[in-house]
Amino acid sequence: MKPFDYERADDTDGAIATVSDDPTATYLGGGTNLVDHMKLGVAEPGKLVDITKLPYDFVETLPDGRVSVGATVRNSELAASHVIRQSYPVLAQALLAGASGQLRNLATTGGNLVQRTRCAYFQDPSTPCNKREPGSGCSALEGWNRHHAILGASEHCVATHPSDMAVALAALDATVVVRGSNGQRRIPVTELHRLPGDEPERDTVLEHGELITSVELPAPSVSARSTYRKVRERASYAFALVSVAAVMEVDEGTVRDARIALGGVAHKPWRAEAAERELRGTPATEENFRRAAEAELEQAESLRDNAFKIPMTRNTLCAVLRELTREDRA
């Protein structure tokens, strides 16, 4: 590990100015991913600005019914929050499906969103990786790519985004509130993360120095049902092979609204818009679920080790839709 400077921020603007002015500086939240990268030699920041004492440790319901989650709220706290458990079960479930209890106690809401891929080659500086070292090549493309993308990948990068929480937020149409040296902007969470294209080194649309300060959830719908299903070979403490977050509104057997996001399949939480279009206004039947899943996966492309993700995603999506539309569901 390379030596680095550390400072604890006590005001937001000062932190943003410090990081914006120093290209080697970066924010430190829970450190559950960044500190690993520093040990591995994947990241070598010259300065860490610890933002965990900034005033973003809140979960509050806004007057219009939306819920605002501060960027430094720990994953374990958010999962335990009454309003989240009550009104956004998909989010609480996704959080609890992620990492381990110890990691969730440290990991923050903002940090979870900007965590980086767990691609083995990205994390191993002795192998080429376009995300870590642009232009060096993608080792996963023809290497061990069991965990890699089937949707939206490029010849430069086939990595997947590892977050569970972000998949739930994508299905919930959450908004990310960001501050930078030019002020505040609001980004739909589905537009926060990028597809790799020819710039796989850029995970998100954030500019250097921009800081996520909160995440806003739309006011909950009383008639919506939501759930998160994570598929993995180990029953805990493993990244998703595939995951599905879905928020459904069904009225007398007909799908009124479907918001679906897929995890473990793309460089970003993958909003399944094609499947959603297929489902809206149609009867909630097994046949329609399957047609929707297949519509979404029409674009899927598999690599040497991950062809299973296509049927696994299809099956998991169908199973989730079945569960959320069951008549007898309490």
Place this chain on the structure above:
Amino acid sequence: MTDVLTEDPGRAPQRLDGPDKVAGTARYAFEQPVDGPRYLHLVQAGIARGRVTGTDTSAAEALPGVHTVLTHENAEKVNAGGELAVLQSPEVAFRGQVIGAVLAETPEIAAQAAGLVEVTYERHPHESTFGVDDHRAQSPDTSSPMVTEDLDQGDVDAALEAAEYTVDVTYATPPEHNNPMEPHATVAVWEDGELTLYDSNQGPYVVRDVLVPIFGLDPERVHVVSPHVGGGFGSKGMPHAHVVATVMAARLTPGRPVKCALTRAQMFPLVGYRPPGFQRVRLGTDATGRLVATEHSALEQSSRLAEYAEQSAGASRDMYVSPNRRITNRVVALDVPVPTWMRAPGEAGGMYALESAVDEMAQACGMDPIEFRVHNEPDTAPTSGRPFSSRNLVTCLRRGAERFGWAERDPRPGVRREGDWLVGTGVAAASFPSFTIPGSVATVGYADGYYRVEIAASDIGTGARTALTQIAAEALEVPLSAVRLHLGSTAQPKASLAGGSSGTASWGTAIVQAARAFRAEHGEHPPEGAETTTKSEPDPEAGKYAMNAYGAQFAEVRVHADTGEVRVPRLLGVFAAGRIVNARTARSQFAGGMTMGLSMALHEHGVVDGRFGHVVNNDFAGYHIAAHADVGSVEVDWIDEHDPHVNPMGTKGIGEVGIVGVAAAIGNAAHHATGVRVRELPLTPEKFLTDG
């Protein structure tokens, strides 16, 4: 002595070192307090084969706090081969090999400096993967005492030709990596011509005896101290490269101890692993389901740097009747790290293949898999013709069947569903040799009202310290509290290593013989300062009997109908392993082995990228080991077995038999659940997923 040996786990003595371990006062190697240590961090090869053409250490050496950067250019010449010939030449034999080491004032500085060492290479083509019909396959060196020769009895081909039912199946197993909770670590102190090593190992004298010729040392002036070891599973059976590097570094800084702890990632290439392999099993039976032919051929990975032969096919030598039998073990030597022992080497993989094939054979014959095994139970060891010292496999199968509820089992595969889960059950047999190694030395002394027992045994977390204290108390006919046992150091008399599940049998024999000699010499009321030292004699019955521990493993498996996820809610192991010395620690050993078997079945897989030559999932996020949520009910039972032949205590080793057969039982149950026969470990979801 009812307080000494009891079958009742609730009444068995608790671990004597339990309170120290819970309180954190039991010191492991790296934690040993030494004055003013320096720290060593290894530099590893970034290519799989070739030679180092240049090493620029200037940036590393310029870093404040760096004492020395060792490379092959400045390291002392030592008398070592294979993986222990550390820094002796510029040749690179595998990716991750030690090609340098940085000695510095702190571990952080050492690690940072290691990253600053610039190495240039001449790359040579390398080979790090192999296939099922590999043309590079060769016979292992059978002159090695660790290697068994092939076997060809009768006429297997003709018998298979004439057989009523046959199976011909090939099972594949991946690299698996020993990952004891305590990473490998060593602390070396050179002082006044004496070398003291605080080291994490499975035998202090093994470490000493390996290092003495390498460095040309006087064995009396080398001391290895290992009071507590946090697991080894074979990977600490022999010292690895880091121990040699640490001793080298310590020689450069007399009076300043050197500490070296491997990272998890470093353990993957540097401490051995279970090699991957393919095993073809051909079985044939007559019309009654009696085996007439058994062929088991194993092809497993070895290293060009030094041969290691896993010999998984040996599992089929003495398991079932079969007048015609062919056993062959082959290796493919590659540019990879040297494999080594990993819990039940040979049996773990070999019995996975055999016991899976037996399940397939039973099905082909239309027989219940338990009845098939009973029907093929031999009266004497099939290969040698020797009688068994004791063999209670059938009792284990019967008792397990009753306890597991086997009688209600519907044999049809793929017909039970509970919600979204397909449900099945499976069974497999376990077997592991009972070794008692002669030649360990024990001292028994008496002073201050206590009996002092000394033997350089190793407690690698098994409970050996407690079990040996019980054995000593029983042999001396005194209460447990009257015995003070000392182990884990070359300060005690020489003992064999903790390997091959031989520890309690071998060290216990030495203690019992020493205790008897002590009583013979000093009587029931020994004078203050009385002491007797004896070396254990070979078992006069060794060679007359086939000696093995047995077990029956049962598994309930659930496979998700949509996703293929595999879960194991229930495992039951019933063992016949001689006399159980401590029911509490024994239960823990069996359950630990079974959990490791579950992990082998479902998760463990070192993924080698042939382009680079290394295991790319070399951390715990990538290399999955069963976590708590994967482990459901694990029940352990054993039968009351009295074996008068194995050793004076009547014990058989229990450390390894627990893992054997578990992966087969789980695979057989997964087949019973789904109708899908997966012949490749681990049993990951995609292998049960149909694209329908």
